Amino acid sequence: MPRPIWSGAISFGLVNVPVKVFSATSSKDVRFHQLDGKSNSRIKQKRVSATTGEEVPFEDIIKAYEIAPDNYVTITPEELDALDPKATKTIDIEDFVDLDQIDPVYYERPYYLVPDKGGQKAYALLRNAMRETNKVGIARVVLRTKQYLAAIRPKDDALVMETMLFADEVNPLDELDLPGPDVDVTEREEKMARSLIDSLTTEFEPAKYRDEYRERVLELIEQKASGQQVVVEESAEEAPRVVDLMAALEASLAAVKSGKSEK
Numbered sequence: 001m002p003r004p005i006w007s008g009a010i011s012f013g014l015v016n017v018p019v020k021v022f023s024a025t026s027s028k029d030v031r032f033h034q035l036d037g038k039s040n041s042r043i044k045q046k047r048v049s050a051t052t053g054e055e056v057p058f059e060d061i062i063k064a065y066e067i068a069p070d071n072y073v074t075i076t077p078e079e080l081d082a083l084d085p086k087a088t089k090t091i092d093i094e095d096f097v098d099l100d101q102i103d104p105v106y107y108e109r110p111y112y113l114v115p116d117k118g119g120q121k122a123y124a125l126l127r128n129a130m131r132e133t134n135k136v137g138i139a140r141v142v143l144r145t146k147q148y149l150a151a152i153r154p155k156d157d158a159l160v161m162e163t164m165l166f167a168d169e170v171n172p173l174d175e176l177d178l179p180g181p182d183v184d185v186t187e188r189e190e191k192m193a194r195s196l197i198d199s200l201t202t203e204f205e206p207a208k209y210r211d212e213y214r215e216r217v218l219e220l221i222e223q224k225a226s227g228q229q230v231v232v233e234e235s236a237e238e239a240p241r242v243v244d245l246m247a248a249l250e251a252s253l254a255a256v257k258s259g260k261s262e263k
Contacts, residue, residue, distance in 0.1 A: 006143055007116060008089035010126065010152065010159075017126055018119035019091070021143075024110040024160065030217045085147035091161065093137040093152065102136060102151060106164045113152070113159040127154045192249040199256045 004020035011017075034043040047056050063080075064072035091113075115123035130137065130153065137152035141161070148163040223230055 004114070005111075008091065009116075009119075010093065010113065010137075010139070011090040012093035012126070012137065015122060015126075016090070017122040018116035019113045019123065019159075020116050021161065022112045022114060024112045028211065028214060030214055030221075084145050085142050088142055091139045091141040091150065091152070093139040095138045096130075096133075096135040097138060099134050099136050099153060105170055107151070108148075108163040108165055111161045111163075113161050123159065127157075127159050130154050130159075189246055189249065192246065192253065196249055196253045196256065199253060 002022055004022055006021040007019070008021075009016040009018050035041060036043060047058070047061060048054065049056050062074055062076070064074045066072050113123075129135075139150045139152055139161075141148055141150050143163075149166055151162045151164055153160055153162075220230060
């Protein structure tokens, strides 16, 4: 069984639910090392002064914030420690909101909450009540000295806590050049687009989608490790720009129908 990264209690009102926190995801990225291309020896990173070019000992390095080009305000570890949120042993639910009111863009990283000793009944009660009311708990929690905003919601038999971005961390849409309601889209084009969406609609099966690039990288590594010669294929050509939108919709719909008839 995996080890918890935190233990404490969910707190809402005067109710405390003892829980342990587990990571809900694990990174599968392929990580590479940097080598000297001539000797195949590992590359070491050194902290070097931009002025002298000499390596700076770790104990001589201080933190600074650039307020203007080459103008810095230095901050001591003691000053930062004084501002650190005090580590608590509670996940404090401040509000309950409807699940569909939270845009997924605010979600950051998921964790599983598991009832700790003596917390089974209170855990089940909170989970069931949230499921029946379709509510999400908005909470604050301190993990590894950093305070997070978090959303707590039921998932199957579990409660999931997802750390969230604060409002000022989400870039506003009005800074983007997006098409407005005055864009001329015909009723026929909209009907064809809806038909294409309907024809591609299915049940979500997470296992259906794989990281094909990672699989190809791992296959490449295995081939080279076994001494096989690797032939690099030419990059795929860029997709042509759509000139006739209606023709593209009709061709897409026909291709989907043809593919389904062959199954």
